Amino acid sequence: MRLHFATLILFTTCLTPAFAADLKSLSHVDAVTVYPSGAEVTRVTQAHLATGETTLILEDLPGELDARSIRVEGAGGEGLEIGSVDSKLIYLSTDAQDAERKRLEKEIEILGDERQALDQTLSDADYQKRLLLSLADKQLAPSSEDKSKSVDATQLGSLLDLVSVKLNVISKTIHEAQIRQRDIDKQVIELNNKLAGIAPAQVAQMQVAVHLMALAETDGTFKIKYRVGNAGWAPFYDARLTTPEKNQKSPIELVRRAEVMQSTGESWDDVALTLSTARPLGATAAPDLYEQEIQVYPPLEERMKSEMDAISRDDENLPASAAAPKEMGQLLSGLEDKKKDVIQKQAIIEMAGFQALYGIQGRVSVDNSGTSKKVRIATDGYDATLNALVVPKLDASAYLTAVFTIKGEAPMLPGTVNLYRDGVFMGQGALPLLSPNEEAKLGFGADDLMKVKRAEVKRKKGEEGLISTSNVEERAWDIVVKNLHDVSIPVTVIDQMPFSANENVSVEPLAQMTPPTDKDLNKKRGVVAWRFDLESKAEKILKFGYKVTWPQNMQVGMNLE
Numbered sequence: 001m002r003l004h005f006a007t008l009i010l011f012t013t014c015l016t017p018a019f020a021a022d023l024k025s026l027s028h029v030d031a032v033t034v035y036p037s038g039a040e041v042t043r044v045t046q047a048h049l050a051t052g053e054t055t056l057i058l059e060d061l062p063g064e065l066d067a068r069s070i071r072v073e074g075a076g077g078e079g080l081e082i083g084s085v086d087s088k089l090i091y092l093s094t095d096a097q098d099a100e101r102k103r104l105e106k107e108i109e110i111l112g113d114e115r116q117a118l119d120q121t122l123s124d125a126d127y128q129k130r131l132l133l134s135l136a137d138k139q140l141a142p143s144s145e146d147k148s149k150s151v152d153a154t155q156l157g158s159l160l161d162l163v164s165v166k167l168n169v170i171s172k173t174i175h176e177a178q179i180r181q182r183d184i185d186k187q188v189i190e191l192n193n194k195l196a197g198i199a200p201a202q203v204a205q206m207q208v209a210v211h212l213m214a215l216a217e218t219d220g221t222f223k224i225k226y227r228v229g230n231a232g233w234a235p236f237y238d239a240r241l242t243t244p245e246k247n248q249k250s251p252i253e254l255v256r257r258a259e260v261m262q263s264t265g266e267s268w269d270d271v272a273l274t275l276s277t278a279r280p281l282g283a284t285a286a287p288d289l290y291e292q293e294i295q296v297y298p299p300l301e302e303r304m305k306s307e308m309d310a311i312s313r314d315d316e317n318l319p320a321s322a323a324a325p326k327e328m329g330q331l332l333s334g335l336e337d338k339k340k341d342v343i344q345k346q347a348i349i350e351m352a353g354f355q356a357l358y359g360i361q362g363r364v365s366v367d368n369s370g371t372s373k374k375v376r377i378a379t380d381g382y383d384a385t386l387n388a389l390v391v392p393k394l395d396a397s398a399y400l401t402a403v404f405t406i407k408g409e410a411p412m413l414p415g416t417v418n419l420y421r422d423g424v425f426m427g428q429g430a431l432p433l434l435s436p437n438e439e440a441k442l443g444f445g446a447d448d449l450m451k452v453k454r455a456e457v458k459r460k461k462g463e464e465g466l467i468s469t470s471n472v473e474e475r476a477w478d479i480v481v482k483n484l485h486d487v488s489i490p491v492t493v494i495d496q497m498p499f500s501a502n503e504n505v506s507v508e509p510l511a512q513m514t515p516p517t518d519k520d521l522n523k524k525r526g527v528v529a530w531r532f533d534l535e536s537k538a539e540k541i542l543k544f545g546y547k548v549t550w551p552q553n554m555q556v557g558m559n560l561e
Contacts, residue, residue, distance in 0.1 A: 063204030079215030356410030398450035476545030
């Protein structure tokens with residue numbers, strides 16, 4: 001009996017068609033990871049699945065996503081399997097948006113008609129007011145022909161009461177009409193804003209079909225992940241420096257912020273937002289170098305002679321007067337073409353740092369209109385070393401510079417910095433790409449408590465030498481730096497001496513010159529720097545000067561200011 005029953009079940013099952021059922025499901029954006037360029041979106045949908053094969057169809061994905069990046073994950077009852085995943089572009093109607101647009105336009109039209117009617121009401125009321133006042137004037141001041149119809153006191157009171165009542169009615173009508181017109185103008189502005197805010201019709205969308213197999217009826221939750229290109233984020237910073245008191249360090253607060261934008265065709269409403277420093281759309285491997293052979297060419301005279309000989313052999317029958325200009329032009333043209341073919345190699349800049357993920361707390365909404373969403377990433381505190389940087393040759397101001405070391409495990413991406421000193425906005429600076437434990441430097445504007453003066457104390461031109469004379473020019477300056485702060489300030493003073501690449505021209509520092517701390521600063525020839533700590537209320541004088549010598553018969557060009 002059991003065997004017969006099982007056989008019946010098997011036979012019945014074989015006769016039942018095993019066609020897959022199509023199940024359309026709505027999804028919503030649950031999480032987004034945004035890269036400096038591009039983003040990965042995670043959508044979530046839930047579905048109740050019958051036993052057997054089911055094709056889960058989602059039609060609300062943006063048409064501009066990378067179809068090859070689609071990945072599907074799911075959770076459900078035992079025996080639920082995900083088969084293949086299909087995707088294709090479909091074109092959806094925009095009837096709902098068209099209907100909403102027409103409704104708003106109709107409301108604007110109705111309000112416009114009402115405002116026009118109010119304009120007529122105001123015009124009529126104004127005419128009635130002027131007519132009433134004109135009639136009252138005639139009654140109060142009759143013409144010479146109607147002097148017998150003068151108005152007595154009783155009639156005058158009645159006339160004034162009548163005019164007063166009528167004027168009140170007319171004035172009230174005008175006032176109410178003006179108030180209503182003002183309300184209409186506000187409503188029209190709001191409706192126009194709504195009309196402009198309607199997202200453009202999304203012609204194409206991506207349809208994703210997920211083929212599922214369920215051994216038993218179950219509920220399933222599915223995540224669809226994909227990449228989009230029209231999105232990204234850029235960092236920017238707030239740096240707040242507090243001027244230290246005596247015997248205290250200089251605290252600096254660095255706030256990391258991010259500006260997120262997207263125009264992917266879908267709105268990210270109430271999503272878990274993560275910002276990544278990875279660059280999935282950038283280069284993934286180092287570039288290759290190819291062989292670079294040095295080309296050797298004969299001297300120009302030999303090449304021109306060889307080509308001229310060849311031209312002469314080819315055009316022996318042509319008169320020299322006719323051939324020479326023509327062929328010489330071709331030769332020069334060929335030389336010009338060779339010049340144009342030279343390609344100058346340029347540097348390839350590639351920034352590579354550690355990947356970091358910044359998970360933004362709470363849920364965030366980012367619309368698809370390109371509006372920037374600004375979020376805060378983190379706040380870090382540093383103990384900065386202050387330094388007054390002075391370039392007195394170009395600027396008599398001392399610029400307060402803060403130097404600090406980046407901490408943490410994540411890199412700091414390049415971005416604009418809003419600079420605040422003691423709560424006052426000082427301007428904007430910039431940070432380069434910085435890795436952990438790397439030194440950062442920010443300028444916080446001119447320091448009014450540091451006084452700097454560069455005064456010329458010597459300018460001498462002449463000749464020297466017994467056997468052969470040479471031209472000599474000597475220049476010298478005193479650089480005075482005074483600290484009016486209540487604390488000691490490290491100071492860096494930068495200046496420059498001329499340099500010569502000609503062995504017949506020499507540049508020497510003067511004997512009384514204060515020895516610089518650095519020569520050829522940052523590998524710039526002639527640039528010198530003095531570094532020192534300047535105590536509170538103290539003054540430092542730097543002696544700076546040089547002598548330039550060159551032969552009597554040589555003409556040199558110098559800018560020694």
